[in-house]
Amino acid sequence: MPPGQAPALLQPFASLQPAPAETPAAPPKARLKRPTTFNEYLRDVGDVVHTGAVRAAASDDNTDFYTVALTQEALRPGTVYADPYGHVLMLVHREPEVDGKPGVFLAVDAEPDGSITRKRFWRGNFLFVHDPALGSSGFKRFRPIVRDRNGPLRRLANAEIAKNPNYGDFSLDPSQMKVEDFYDRMDDVMSPDPLDPVKAMSDAIASLHEQVKTRVTSVENGRKYQEKKPGEIAMPNGPSIFQTTGAWEDYSTPARDFRLLIAIDVVRGFPDRFARRAARYAVPAGKSVESVKGELQGVLTSELASRKITYTRSDGSPWTLSLKDVLDRMTDFEMAYNPNDCAELRWAARDSTDEASTCKRHAPQAQRAKMSSDYRAWFRERHWPTRS
Structure with missing residues (x-):
């Protein structure tokens, strides 16, 4: 008897039997909703774009970014810097x-x-380390995409970028430099001629001052948040x-x-x-x-005492510190990052x-x-921990 057919004695009642179940049709796939505003677009890409893509190995051809040479020509606006600890910065201007x-x-x-901040290149903002667990840090640019004749779109390989007259700025040198050599090289790129040592140090102090002022904004944002939502903020582990x-x-x-x-x-x-x-500087005759x-x-000593910042205390009153005060409290900044603490x-x-x-x-x-x-x-030894 063929499968599914009722026996002869029961055939008069076959019409009363339930029809064989049919496999339900698969529901139509939901079409992704195209973002209609820039904020919606940011929410969409926020789930799939992250800074790890910028820290891919410098020798890898199948990446969105490639490592560039440390020259004024290569380090043009639009070049990004992959910070080993998560941030990505984009160059926007060079002051000669x-x-x-x-x-x-x-x-x-x-x-x-x-918040979005402008930062100058210096060691306090642009960290550089070699650690396979953190990926490849340094300056990078978007990898060019080309279409071969009658072929699909593809990324240019590193060797092709190096030979291409429209680019020619790929280099593995930065990924092989020692840390001190990297910063020395960047000093030479930014300032090819001998520097006035006092002006150079004043510039470094100005960079620190700028970094501390940026922290004022971050702490103030936390203080305002606690005013609106005074509950405890959970602290992650490790x-x-x-x-x-x-x-x-x-x-x-x-x-x-940590950067501070x-x-x-x-x-x-x-x-x-x-x-x-010393040979890098114009030492007076x-x-x-x-x-x-x-x-x-x-x-x-003089400049640290004269440069000031002002933050807002818990009662809304201002309090002024000098950079010297900040440096004197350096060890206490190893435990000053918790938003559950007061601004003071x-x-x-x-x-x-x-x-x-x-x-x-x-x-x-x-x-x-x-x-x-x-x-x-981690803070005392300036050693950023890696996830196990």
Whole structure:
């Protein structure tokens, strides 16, 4: 008897049997909704575009970006910088060296709290390390896409970019440089002629000042958020304090403070750096390297005391700090990134001082315990942790 056919005795009743079930048709695929506003577009790409794509290996041909040579011609506006710890900056302008004053590359950078800032190239903003776990950092450009005759679209390989007269700026050299060599090379690119040592150090101090002023905005954004939503912000565990989602990502400052500590190291060490590369500078006739180094120490002390920033305390009142104050509190900035702390603590105000008298918020003890554990060593040793 064929499958599905009723026996002869039951055939009169066959019409009463339920019809064989048919396989239901697959529902039509939902069509993706095209964004109608720029904000909708940002939400769509935010789930698929991330900074890891920019840190792909420099030798890889199948990537969206390629590593460029460290020359003024290659480092033109639109070039991006892959920070090893997550940020991507884009070059927008180059100011040339003038009368011994250092040249500078200017870039823009977006922060999780929604702010967009202009930053100058220097060691405090553009971090450079070699660590396979972090990918390939450095300057990169979008990889060209071409269509061969009667063929599909494809990316140009690194070797093709190097030979192409319209580009010719691919280079693996930056990915093979030691850290000090990278920054020395960038100094030479920005300022080909010998520098006035005092102007060069003043420029480094100005860069630090700019970086601290940017932090004022970040801490203030966190203070305003806590005024509107006074609940506790959850703190991630381990390396996730540097890169996560939600309010902690938006209003904490561990990555910014990590960079700030490096920037402080750069400024404090500038006189020694001058002595190491004295041939790079225009040492005044009749003066020794050691005497100029001593002058730089004096200028450093004076400028740190004269440059100021002002932040808003918990009661809305302003409080002014000098850069010297910030440097004196350097070790306390190893634990000043928690948005559950008051603004005074985030600026490392000491207990029982007038500055700290307006503080009304403290991070939970459990969070403070984590911050003072091996987390603090990451900042003290300037060693960014990698995820296991």
